[in-house]
Amino acid sequence: MVDDTPPSELVRLWRLPTGPRLGRPAGLDVERVVHTAVQLADRDGLSGATLPKIAETLGVTPMSLYRHIGSKEELLVLMGDAGTGPPPNFPAPAEDWRSALREWAFALWSVHRQRPWLTQLPISGPPSGPSTIGWMDAGLRALRPTGLDAGAKVGIVMVVSGYVRQADLLAQQLEQGRRTTGLDETETNRNYARHMARLVDPELFPDASEIFHSGLFESAPPPSTPDPSHDDFEFGLEIVLDGVAATIARVDSDD
Structure with missing residues (x-):
């Protein structure tokens, strides 16, 4: 008989209920840990979302986080799903x-x-x-x-x-x-083309040399957007x- 019970990491990833809890609600859960990790990554990059820094932000010990996440690798999966967030509501196209x-x-x-x-x-x-x-x-x-x-x-x-x-x-x-x-970007491209035009031997790299001498990088229009x-x-x-x-x-x- 095949056991289709989701493994613990999927239970946490999908926030599935794990049965009734007795007593007061826990002060820490998967949601809080992941939310804090995402906030730290947004502010300081991925290197800022270490387990010690997450624990410090939450006011707990690093070891206590393992009650809510199985491993550092699992935390990264949880962060990726939370950080990506749900997609916009794309309608199904009729033809296009x-x-x-x-x-x-x-x-x-x-x-x-x-x-x-x-x-x-x-x-x-x-x-x-x-x-x-x-x-x-x-x-x-x-x-x-x-x-x-x-x-x-x-x-x-x-x-x-x-x-x-x-x-x-x-x-x-x-x-x-x-x-x-x-x-x-414009200055970077122009400097690149000028240096390569002097360094690239047309006999060794004929096609690349032609590009660098074509003025492509010198005349390239500026970006059409701020990015x-x-x-x-x-x-x-x-x-x-x-x-x-x-x-x-x-x-x-x-x-």
């Missing part, structure tokens, strides 16, 4: 899956841009919490008008969400580099969506 999936991706991108520490969390498995499952469900909903099977839909949602995560990580690292040099990474994200997302469209077209042609 692309606009719906684009809206979904931009909404997820916005969450990551507001909470940079989310991208720094390790990936320990597939979505498993109520918030991350909610985002998965919304992404699958965008693909309803397609003729794709369940496996293809799940794969596409994972690819697009992976692109969102990687694009945010790249944006964070580039921003850190600009903070180090004190230059904005310089927005344009790059949008450009890459359209390429990903082109791939999804090609997959859908191939499936339709096989039917």
Whole structure:
């Protein structure tokens, strides 16, 4: 007989009841621990949400936290689900899956841009919490008008969400580099092109050399939004969506 009882970490992740409690309500629970951890990460980054700092903020001992979370690794999963939060209420599209999936991706991108520490969390498995499952469900909903099977839909949602995560990580690292040099994106790109134009040998790297001598970086327009990474994200997302469209077209042609 298969035991379908959820393991303790899923009980905590989904905040499932664990039976009647006698006496006064506990002063500390999973919700308070995770909420405090998210607040600390929002303020100080992921490195600021250590168990000792969480315990200090709550006025308890670090060991007492293990009554409410199974491990440090479990805390990160709990933080990721709480920090991501539930998705907006995306309606199922009648026909235009692309606009719906684009809206979904931009909404997820916005969450990551507001909470940079989310991208720094390790990936320990597939979505498993109520918030991350909610985002998965919304992404699958965008693909309803397609003729794709369940496996293809799940794969596409994972690819697009992976692109969102990687694009945010790249944006964070580039921003850190600009903070180090004190230059904005336009100045950084121009300096890069000038140095590479002098260093890159056209006989060894002909195609790269052509780009660096083309004036591309010198004449690039300034970002269209306050977030310089927005344009790059949008450009890459359209390429990903082109791939999804090609997959859908191939499936339709096989039917």
